[in-house]
Amino acid sequence: MQLGADHVVVRVPATSANLGPGFDSLGLALALYDELDVRLVASDDVVVEVFGEGAGQVPTGADHLVVRALHHTLELVGAPLTGLRLTCSNHVPHSRGLGSSAAAVVAGVVAARALLADPHALDADAVLRIATEFEGHPDNAAPAISGGATVAWSGPGGPRAVGLELDPAITATVLVPDARLATSRARAALPASVPHEDAAYTAGRAALLVEALARRPELLLDATDDRLHQQYRAGVMAASAELLRALRAEGFAATISGAGPTVLVLTEQGQVADLDAVLAGLVDGVAGWRVLRPGIDTGGARARRLAGAPEPGTRGGTMQ
Numbered sequence: 084m085q086l087g088a089d090h091v092v093v094r095v096p097a098t099s100a101n102l103g104p105g106f107d108s109l110g111l112a113l114a115l116y117d118e119l120d121v122r123l124v125a126s127d128d129v130v131v132e133v134f135g136e137g138a139g140q141v142p143t144g145a146d147h148l149v150v151r152a153l154h155h156t157l158e159l160v161g162a163p164l165t166g167l168r169l170t171c172s173n174h175v176p177h178s179r180g181l182g183s184s185a186a187a188v189v190a191g192v193v194a195a196r197a198l199l200a201d202p203h204a205l206d207a208d209a210v211l212r213i214a215t216e217f218e219g220h221p222d223n224a225a226p227a228i229s230g231g232a233t234v235a236w237s238g239p240g241g242p243r244a245v246g247l248e249l250d251p252a253i254t255a256t257v258l259v260p261d262a263r264l265a266t267s268r269a270r271a272a273l274p275a276s277v278p279h280e281d282a283a284y285t286a287g288r289a290a291l292l293v294e295a296l297a298r299r300p301e302l303l304l305d306a307t308d309d310r311l312h313q314q315y316r317a318g319v320m321a322a323s324a325e326l327l328r329a330l331r332a333e334g335f336a337a338t339i340s341g342a343g344p345t346v347l348v349l350t351e352q353g354q355v356a357d358l359d360a361v362l363a364g365l366v367d368g369v370a371g372w373r374v375l376r377p378g379i380d381t382g383g384a385r386a387r388r389l390a391g392a393p394e395p396g397t398r399g400g401t402m403q
């Protein structure tokens with residue numbers, strides 16, 4: 084496969100995975116973005132500049148996660164590997180449960196796709212498959228690719244995802260602590276098995292959540308309850324677990340976002356003032372917490388060619 088462009092820009096959203104009972108399957112894209120500028124250079128050099136989240140912390144050479152995903156994708160389709168200059172303007176907080184690693188990987192894959200002479204060689208399923216190789220589970224990558232709310236699953240043919248209906252009244256509030264937690268550490272806190280009763284309880288809530296998201300937001304509190312992961316992770320994110328408990332006791336559909344420690348609260352637009360009043364007593368002025376209300380992203384990852392061959396449609400792709 085030949086390259087068809089030498090300069091692309093990419094925008095990819097943050098994501099919140101699990102949404103309570105949908106462990107490793109449900110996810111929601113948030114309008115908080117990493118923006119990247121990728122230029123191929125004539126040498127083999129890889130130079131990465133990072134502004135915002137991750138600056139001074141992530142690698143700045145070929146081992147940068149975006150570059151690894153980009154090179155891996157080019158290699159998969161038999162395209163030549165060249166040096167590049169990558170500039171990242173990041174707004175997705177790292178290691179907080181907002182899908183920063185999935186955003187980086189999806190950005191690398193869609194950037195590689197946009198560089199190809201035939202970007203249609205990789206459809207949205209292929210992007211999800213490659214991203215899942217890096218992530219290990221598809222729940223963040225799926226909404227990062229398509230936007231909106233998604234349910235993702237893996238079968239014999241690899242990972243797949245479908246978009247879910249989302250009531251436009253649903254609003255996402257994210258409570259982001261300063262404290263970081265690596266996904267690997269949160270996953271290590273999970274037990275090898277859970278009681279059948281808890282699995283059945285959680286499966287029922289996940290099914291209900293699909294309806295609550297689509298048409299019945301008044302059911303979000305019940306629908307976001309989980310017994311598979313949050314209780315086991317409380318020990319590695321005590322402050323988030325306590326905030327979650329307090330918000331749910333007040334009637335708000337709070338969940339741990341992804342592997343934590345960010346807390347996601349889903350409300351109807353009309354409940355936002357009530358939520359803010361409760362948050363004023365819980366986190367406002369408490370050192371180390373940021374309250375964000377980013378809106379829900381509906382477009383997913385986008386890549387745009389700035390030079391090279393004629394520009395084909397290089398959106399992150401829609402899923403069936």
Ligand SMILES: Nc1ncnc2c1ncn2[C@@H]1O[C@H](COP(=O)(O)OP(=O)(O)OP(=O)(O)O)[C@@H](O)[C@H]1O
Pocket residue numbers: 098100117137141147148149171173176177178179180181182183184185186187223264265266267340341342343
């Ligand atoms: N934009 C980025 N550029 C380079 N590396 C990144 C980027 N974003 C994340 N990473 C790498 O991924 C790590 C965070 O991944 P991790 O899976 O632990 O958390 P997360 O993806 O932010 O949260 P979650 O998976 O729970 O939503 C960072 O420490 C960094 O090494």
Ligand SMILES: N[C@@H](CCO)C(=O)O
Pocket residue numbers: 100101106107108220222223266269270341342
């Ligand atoms: N489903 C994943 C999301 C974080 O990557 C977890 O909770 O571990």
